[in-house]
Structures are given as C-alpha cells and as structure tokens.
Amino acid sequence: MAMIKCPECGSVVSDKARNCPSCGNPIDTKVYCPKCGSSNVSVISGFSKATSVLMFGVLAANNVKSTYKCNSCGLKF
Ligand SMILES: [Zn+2]
Numbered sequence: 428m429a430m431i432k433c434p435e436c437g438s439v440v441s442d443k444a445r446n447c448p449s450c451g452n453p454i455d456t457k458v459y460c461p462k463c464g465s466s467n468v469s470v471i472s473g474f475s476k477a478t479s480v481l482m483f484g485v486l487a488a489n490n491v492k493s494t495y496k497c498n499s500c501g502l503k504f
C-alpha cells in the first residue's frame with residue numbers, strides 16, 4: 428500500500444483512501460506511479476490486455492495483472 432500526498436492540503440494519505448481524512452478532498456481520481464511518482468499514468472484497457480495475452484501468451488501474465496501504465500518511466504503496475 429502506497430502513501431500519497433493530498434493535492435489539497437498536503438496530508439499524507441493512503442492511496443486506497445477515497446477521500447483525504449484531513450480535508451475530505453477526493454483522492455482516488457489520480458493514480459501515481461509507485462516508481463517515479465508521476466501522475467502521468469494511463470489505464471490499461473481490457474482490450475490491450477487481451478491483445479498482449481494473444482501475442483505473448485504466458486509471458487504477458489505480469490502485464491495482465493497490471494492495471495496502469497506510467498507514461499514517464501513505462502512502469503506497469
Ligand atoms: Zn487533504
């Protein structure tokens with residue numbers, strides 16, 4: 428479980444929390460890369476997951492578990 432900073436008040440909040448416990452700001456709208464901290468993250472669609480399974484089979488198993496891709500460092504998580 429990662430900790431992120433509330434963009435409103437700067438409190439450190441669990442990334443699993445839906446709202447900041449300090450100011451109530453909704454914080455589940457943005458996803459941050461656990462490696463580089465960038466918020467420039469794309470959701471990997473079910474379609475592209477299915478495509479990578481089709482193309483790479485078992486080797487893509489790690490990718491299938493991932494839901495997001497960081498556009499800054501390329502990490503899938
Ligand atoms: Zn806050």
Ligand SMILES: [Zn+2]
Binds near residue numbers: 463500501502
């Ligand atoms: Zn990253």
